[in-house]
Amino acid sequence: MLRTDADQGLAAEGVAIAYGRSLIVEGLDLAVAPGAFTALVGPNGSGKSTILRALAGQLVPKAGTIRLDGRNLSDLSAKKIARRVGVLAQGPAAPEGLTVLDLVRQGRYPHRSLFGRWSEADDRACAEALALTGIDDLAARPLENLSGGQRQRAWIAMTLAQETGIMLLDEPTTFLDLAHQIELMHLIADLVAARGKTVVAVLHDLNQAARYATRMVMLKGGKIASSGRPSEVMTAETVSQVFGLAVTIITDPVAGTPMCIPAARSPADGPPLLQIGHEGTETSRS
């Protein structure tokens, strides 16, 4: 059969997802752009994690189809999916006593056959994942003795060691201090630009999303409110409408990407403490 670009990567077609009787997502059409960094953004409870879990094959849609490289995800084994799609869940848990290196080595599981021996390629992938996340020196430490940010980097390293073409990351910057957040965003952007990875990341920081992602998908109430390049999605009108918050969009003075500044507090709270001047500069309330 002739394969086309449409057969490569992940795509949801007419997907509905429910927890029991509550329908969370309906009529979702989302073709994940191959070789792009897509940021999934939206208010709390808008369905970001739910959609990510469905794209990872962890939730079976009530209706519609999710395709991986043209094949129905529901027809593929967990191991087959894991060779192609790496997943960083939100708040993952690990058994007590597991060291960072043990965890990272788990990332190689999808590449091992039943009696397959640990290979040099496995070692190299783990070493590289530890180095990329800057946690080589923590390799022997049990996970439960680490700070939240160190633990989060260990989980990211495990996902990297999996060496998949597609990575689905649910709030990867959770627990990370600002410097490590920026480092991680650079790392993701580099993996996409230099290694052709496809990344979908749930992000709460709209400005980081607009700065580093090449595409944004903004959700509201389980539906796509807007999708496209950050400059297309990050408009004052869309952000205000989706988040119910008046905002001003200025140009990020460093990256040149759209940057969202909340323009006012709720009217009940009185006038804003800070107002945005015409040139995008902050002026204090007098």
Ligand SMILES: Nc1ncnc2c1ncn2[C@@H]1O[C@H](COP(=O)(O)OP(=O)(O)OP(=O)(O)O)[C@@H](O)[C@H]1O
């Ligand atoms: N396991 C579950 N069982 C029942 N309802 C759930 C479950 N997980 C999520 N939900 C509900 O589904 C809706 C979407 O949740 P989801 O976690 O996908 O949102 P989100 O956009 O990722 O939110 P947040 O930004 O707060 O992480 C919410 O109303 C939530 O209460």
